Amino acid sequence: MKLKLFVLACLSVFFGCQSGSIETGVPEKFAEFLSRTVVQVKYLKTEAFHGENRHLMPDSLTKSEALQDIEMLEYLLSTSYSGYEYWQKEGVDFGAYFGHLHSFVQENLSVDTKSFEKEISGILTQLRDGHISFVGEGYHGAYRHKAVYFCDVLIEKTTGGRYQVINSKNKSVDTGWFFTEPEPETFLFRTLSAPGKDQFLLGVFSYEMVNRKNLSFDDHVLEVPFRKSRLLNARFEDKSQFYITRKNDIPAIRVTGFGDELYPIMKDFMHAGTELRNEKVILVNLFNNGGGSSVFPQTFIKNLNGSVQWETYWAELTSPAIAEYYANMDLSERLEVSPALQQLKARYSNKFEQLKRTPVKSWTFSETEMKPVRGKFAGKMILLTNRRVLSAGENMVGSSRSIPDQIIIGENTGGSAQFSSTCEYVLPHSRLVLKLPRQLIFIPGLEECVGYLPDYWLDTQDPVEEVMSWLKDPNHYQFQYPNSYAEMLETMTPSIVLPEDVKIARPSLEIAEAQTQFSGKWFGVSDGILDHMLVVEKITNSSDVDAIYAWGVAYQWGINQPGWERFKGVFEDGKLILGRADGSQTITYWINPDGNMSSVYERPGIYSRSELTKLE
Numbered sequence: 339m340k341l342k343l344f345v346l347a348c349l350s351v352f353f354g355c356q357s358g359s360i361e362t363g364v365p366e367k368f369a370e371f372l373s374r375t376v377v378q379v380k381y382l383k384t385e386a387f388h389g390e391n392r393h394l395m396p397d398s399l400t401k402s403e404a405l406q407d408i409e410m411l412e413y414l415l416s417t418s419y420s421g422y423e424y425w426q427k428e429g430v431d432f433g434a435y436f437g438h439l440h441s442f443v444q445e446n447l448s449v450d451t452k453s454f455e456k457e458i459s460g461i462l463t464q465l466r467d468g469h470i471s472f473v474g475e476g477y478h479g480a481y482r483h484k485a486v487y488f489c490d491v492l493i494e495k496t497t498g499g500r501y502q503v504i505n506s507k508n509k510s511v512d513t514g515w516f517f518t519e520p521e522p523e524t525f526l527f528r529t530l531s532a533p534g535k536d537q538f539l540l541g542v543f544s545y546e547m548v549n550r551k552n553l554s555f556d557d558h559v560l561e562v563p564f565r566k567s568r569l570l571n572a573r574f575e576d577k578s579q580f581y582i583t584r585k586n587d588i589p590a591i592r593v594t595g596f597g598d599e600l601y602p603i604m605k606d607f608m609h610a611g612t613e614l615r616n617e618k619v620i621l622v623n624l625f626n627n628g629g630g631s632s633v634f635p636q637t638f639i640k641n642l643n644g645s646v647q648w649e650t651y652w653a654e655l656t657s658p659a660i661a662e663y664y665a666n667m668d669l670s671e672r673l674e675v676s677p678a679l680q681q682l683k684a685r686y687s688n689k690f691e692q693l694k695r696t697p698v699k700s701w702t703f704s705e706t707e708m709k710p711v712r713g714k715f716a717g718k719m720i721l722l723t724n725r726r727v728l729s730a731g732e733n734m735v736g737s738s739r740s741i742p743d744q745i746i747i748g749e750n751t752g753g754s755a756q757f758s759s760t761c762e763y764v765l766p767h768s769r770l771v772l773k774l775p776r777q778l779i780f781i782p783g784l785e786e787c788v789g790y791l792p793d794y795w796l797d798t799q800d801p802v803e804e805v806m807s808w809l810k811d812p813n814h815y816q817f818q819y820p821n822s823y824a825e826m827l828e829t830m831t832p833s834i835v836l837p838e839d840v841k842i843a844r845p846s847l848e849i850a851e852a853q854t855q856f857s858g859k860w861f862g863v864s865d866g867i868l869d870h871m872l873v874v875e876k877i878t879n880s881s882d883v884d885a886i887y888a889w890g891v892a893y894q895w896g897i898n899q900p901g902w903e904r905f906k907g908v909f910e911d912g913k914l915i916l917g918r919a920d921g922s923q924t925i926t927y928w929i930n931p932d933g934n935m936s937s938v939y940e941r942p943g944i945y946s947r948s949e950l951t952k953l954e
Contacts, residue, residue: 365703367651367780371424372701379417379657381697382410386663387762387771395451395474395769403767404443404454410765411458411772412436417699418659420778421467421757430464451475451768458770466787468728468754469775474768476924477938477945483725483752484788486527487548487564488797490819491540493517493526501526503555504537507819510562515555525553527795530747530808532815539797545787549932565823565932569724569749570949571799571830571863572625576892580607585806589614590621596630596730601676604634611641615715619809622734623722623802626867629729629754632737633678639737643713648737650706651780657699660776661690663761711740718743720809722801723792726865728752735790736781747805748796751789755781799826827861827951833890834861834871835900840886843876853877856914856927860935862950868892869900870948872927872937874907874914883907885916887925 364372399407415422415432426432442457443449452475459478462470471479492505501517517540519525526538541564542548548564580593580603593607614620620642640646664686669675719741727735732755738744757775764771784790797819798804808815821829845854860872869890876884888902905916905925917924923941927950930936935950 364701365651365705367705368653368701368703368778371427371778372653373423375702376698376700379697379699380413381658381694382413384410384414384659384662385764385766386666387764388667393769395455396767398451399449399454399767401443401447401449404449405440407454407765407768407770408436408439408443408458410763411439414659414763414772414774417657418655418761418763418776419470419774420653420655420776421465421470424757424778425465430461432461435461454768455770458768467757467775468752468787469757469760469773471773473771473773473945476926477940481752481754482545482787484543484545484750485725486539486541486543486567486749486795488539488541488567489562489564490822491562492529492817492819493538493540494531495536495538501538505818507822507825508562509822510560511555518554518557520554528793529796529817530794530804530815531817532813537817539795541795541797547930547932566934566949567749568797568799568823568826569625569801571826572724572801573799573863573867573869574623574625574802576867579603580610582610585621585802586810588619588621588806588809589617590623590802592623593734594626595628596632596634596734598631598676598679599672600630600634601674604631604676608634608637608641611638611643614642616717618717619720620717621720621722621802621805621809622738624727624731624734625722625724625748625801626726626865627728627731627734628726629731629733631676631678632730632733633676635730635734636737639734639740643715643740645711645713645740646737647708647711647740648706648733649708649782650736652704652706653778654702654704655699655776655778656686656689656693656702658690658693658697659763660761661686661693663763665690708739713740713742715741716743718745720745720747720805722805723748723751723790724801725749725752725789727789728754729758732784732790736784745794746790746792747794748792748801750791751784753785753787753789755779755784755789756786799830827953830861833900834869834888834902836871836873836886836888836902837904840873841875842873845877849877849879852912853880853909855929855933856883859953860927860950861953862935862937862948864889864939864946864948868895868897868946870937870939870950872935872950880909883909883914885914887916 364375439457455474459472462478462480465480467480490507491503491511493501494504496502501522503511503513503515506513525540527541529537529539531537542551550561550563552559553562576594579595579600583590636646664683667683719738721735723746732751756779759777760773760775762771762773796804842858845857856874857877862870864870871888873886885905885907886902887905890900891897907914907916913926913928915926925939927935927937937948939946
């Protein structure tokens with residue numbers, strides 16, 4: 339059957355350059371991974387999840403129920419996951435994975451649901467995809483971000499080509515020393531500086547946590563401690579998802595997300611592009627922008643610049659399950675629905691009945707190229723980015739390249755764009771929710787789980803103020819570490835309240851050391867937005883822990899008052915788990931090799947990460 343190729347609505351309307359398309363066959367960019375544009379499949383009725391309350395998972399499954407869930411899982415992954423063929427070519431053996439699942443189920447007459455969930459989610463350890471996830475009693479993702487770990491050392495390149503420490507708050511490294519590693523550029527991350535000076539933050543770029551590194555200074559090797567970026571501690575008092583303030587007569591735009599549900603607010607954001615055309619400098623703070631619809635950032639750029647471009651090579655997957663997901667989406671309860679989502683629902687709804695009769699999975703392709711286009715905006719655009727700029731947030735970064743004078747400052751974005759636009763399905767018996775992206779995208783300069791690299795890296799908890807200082811007096815600007823990382827944490831004032839009767843009891847000698855280290859106060863920032871504190875008051879034994887979970891204020895999340903709640907916790911597999919008896923809320927904590935703590939907060943529709951440090 340000859341497919342009539344189409345260009346995605348958001349691309350055809352909002353990209354400023356001509357889309358290339360191919361009537362038959364697979365384009366060269368995708369030929370390594372996709373062999374055919376159309377494949378016959380069977381039709382299985384699927385159950386979509388659109389954010390409604392989900393039935394609680396049962397304690398166990400019969401063998402028959404478990405096998406039916408595995409059949410549905412295999413059907414959904416093979417027909418409706420845009421990364422299926424891609425990861426097969428990368429060496430992931432889905433056949434062996436499903437064979438393992440069948441063997442696991444065949445061993446018993448019934449299957450514990452938690453064990454079933456654990457086995458099913460095992461495939462995610464082989465993938466690197468910021469959109470796919472399985473949600474059951476816990477959250478299971480395939481996202482592993484590559485980040486920079488810093489060490490409170492600033493280095494300048496001298497006129498003689500050597501690299502000298504000009505500022506250090508690291509006890510292991512003295513100001514004035516020369517950095518004498520054989521390949522110094524590997525550890526140097528360019529930061530803001532005065533004209534004519536090349537200055538760098540000393541760091542390590544890694545998927546894995548880096549606590550210490552042996553490095554050479556003045557031709558002597560010493561062990562240098564490293565830690566997470568200070569940007570993780572940056573906080574903003576966001577009372578809206580979009581607003582503009584002026585600092586030093588420079589418009590500072592703050593936009594925290596591009597979700598379809600924000601359409602009323604996004605109309606103001608998109609229109610702001612027209613109003614800002616005559617500005618000399620625009621600062622756009624994208625920190626923690628988790629994405630949504632790419633229509634909104636591209637329309638803003640188009641209104642600002644008169645044209646918008648983003649070089650992409652785009653493949654969109656259609657299957658019976660994907661069509662069924664959109665056909666059954668109820669938009670009647672939403673106050674305002676973006677045109678793009680309406681078009682998406684209409685398009686797939688029209689295809690659903692035909693796909694039930696003649697079930698196939700099919701691909702359509704489009705591409706956009708960067709071409710010299712004269713825009714209307716002659717000013718400078720500065721984008722502030724961090725690791726939690728994802729998906730459509732990264733679209734804002736990519737499409738802003740339509741503006742000739744564009745600078746990215748901060749840290750690398752999250753890198754969650756190669757597989758995008760998720761549909762959510764429920765396995766019939768375990769009630770496990772699968773979030774599967776339906777698009778496969780190749781974007782020059784954007785690697786999955788790495789993201790866009792900034793032009794200038796920052797290591798500060800006050801990124802907006804740092805950039806404004808640089809803009810105000812660039813000729814005399816000099817970044818300085820004002821204090822050590824530990825001192826910075828001590829001076830931070832979290833917007834958190836605790837009960838008056840907080841009392842931390844010293845664990846008895848009978849408690850294992852691996853558990854006693856949880857005792858005390860821990861502080862972090864959930865998703866870089868919400869202040870988060872854990873107080874472990876008393877550890878009686880591994881199944882009896884008294885703890886307080888406390889939170890601050892995050893206006894963009896609708897949390898306008900700080901609060902706290904006491905929990906009874908338990909230790910499982912080295913992790914402290916707090917939760918409500920009905921399973922509606924779970925908070926899991928574990929201590930990393932560097933002595934810091936990570937956590938995951940989960941309740942229906944909510945998944946949040948935190949990195950916490952112990953407060954002495």
